[in-house]
Amino acid sequence: MTIKVAVLALDGVVPFELSTPGQVFGTANEAAGAPHYELRVCAPGRSATTSPEHGPFRIDTPYGLEGIAEADTVVIPAHAGFLAPPPPAVIEALQQAAARGARLAAVCVGAFTLAATGLLDGYRATTHWQYADELARRHPRITVDPAVLFVDHGRLLTSAGVAAGLDLCLHLVRHDLGAAPAAATARRIVMPLQRDGGQAQYIERPTAPTDPGALQPLMQWMEGRLDRPLTLAEIAGHAKISVRTLNRRFRAQTGATPLQWLLSARMDRARLLLETTDLPITLLADRTGFGSPATLRHHFTRHTGTSPHAYRAAFRQRGPGEGADGPARVPPAPQAAAD
Structure with a gap:
């Protein structure tokens, strides 16, 4: 198609x-x-x-x-x-x-x-x-x-x-x-895929200028450890900066906190594994750092509006290249604003 x-x-x-x-x-x-x-x-x-x-x-x-x-x-x-x-x-x-x-x-x-x-x-x-x-x-x-x-x-x-x-x-x-x-x-255009819609805009605020590429090595380090229960202290320790500085730099450069960015990266990894593998949900939860199927289901449903099982079934049913909401249709009549 x-x-x-x-x-x-x-x-x-x-x-x-x-x-x-x-x-x-x-x-x-x-x-x-x-x-x-x-x-x-x-x-x-x-x-x-x-x-x-x-x-x-x-x-x-x-x-x-x-x-x-x-x-x-x-x-x-x-x-x-x-x-x-x-x-x-x-x-x-x-x-x-x-x-x-x-x-x-x-x-x-x-x-x-x-x-x-x-x-x-x-x-x-x-x-x-x-x-x-x-x-x-x-x-x-x-x-x-x-x-x-x-x-x-x-x-x-x-x-x-x-x-x-x-x-x-x-x-x-x-x-x-x-x-x-x-x-x-995203990799080909050198663009992070983790900036989800709910992330804050870069609204003008008094912040010190930062090097736009300063966090990239740290982000790569975090992505390589998505299966681990990383804490702010561990992340800041690896970067050799304080937790306060870590939070400030992440907000200035990504509009999100380190843990928000980490959760978004884990969500992307979970979606990828659901689409491309048949891993049991228990093992998938381990590999994405959520620890348990219940925790994975909680965050996944909160972010996508559907469960991991339903997401995998829907993706397999429609296949790559088809819209997740099926054939084109007329938008619904305007109602109260909703997400």
């Missing part, structure tokens, strides 16, 4: 966010050794100019808005004019895509474009923290959460600023293809 991805390019589109889906989904094709994704850039009039603040250039594409009509997933990047109402043709194209069951994913302030369609009314959503209040003011029927990387409602997704678009696209790869292809994709 090939998943057709349309990336909407409006005038003023941010170049990095325009290229993010192609980078992630194209790399996923390479990592999987199969063309799971078909990418197309779609622009009104088949051309667009990128945002002037980021080195403007003009792009021409074979696809206009009609390209969205055939897409399984539509990615909506940020663009410079996001505070102005989108062209009616753009709103109509997105609404029609949603009506036939396409997945719509907004990156950064692309959430304003998606919100203008009315599709997010009644749902929780996120955007870049700087513009969260404005999104909430303009669209009071949306519950805006400025403190997370992305929000996934199945067919409607929103993400925070810039780099969170990478997290969102990797999340979609994991959803579509499974943990192993997603991990391989």
Whole structure:
């Protein structure tokens, strides 16, 4: 099954966010050794100019808005004019895509474009923290959460600023293809896979500057010991720093505490083992550091909404390359905001 991805390019589109889906989904094709994704850039009039603040250039594409009509997933990047109402043709194209069951994913302030369609009314959503209040003011029927990387409602997704678009696209790869292809994709683009949607955004705060790569050796050391009951004292001791410094550096560089990051890494390992092995749950709990099946079930259900047994059965039933929620369908009618 090939998943057709349309990336909407409006005038003023941010170049990095325009290229993010192609980078992630194209790399996923390479990592999987199969063309799971078909990418197309779609622009009104088949051309667009990128945002002037980021080195403007003009792009021409074979696809206009009609390209969205055939897409399984539509990615909506940020663009410079996001505070102005989108062209009616753009709103109509997105609404029609949603009506036939396409997945719509907004990156950064692309959430304003998606919100203008009315599709997010009644749902929780996120955007870049700087513009969260404005999104909430303009669209009071949306519950805006400025403190997370992305929000996934199945067919409607929103993400925070810039780099969170990478997290969102990797999340979609994991959803579509499974943990192993997603991990391989993350390694190829040198991106950590452990940044889950509920992780905090990098909201501006007074912190000392740090070396972005300083924690990487420590993270690799921790990943190599996921089967062990690591404590903060042990982790800090290996890094030769105090527990206080360890916590401060992790929050500054990942937005999470060391133990939150460790739990996320263990969850990724559990998903991978459930998808790729027939290990009994007892042994799987040992290898992922949860210690007991009960503890594994507790954390797994809390993070994924399903049990390890059900997750394994569902993955085996649908197989890699199929969406976890089955065939495309029309999003449910807006209700009270829910996760």
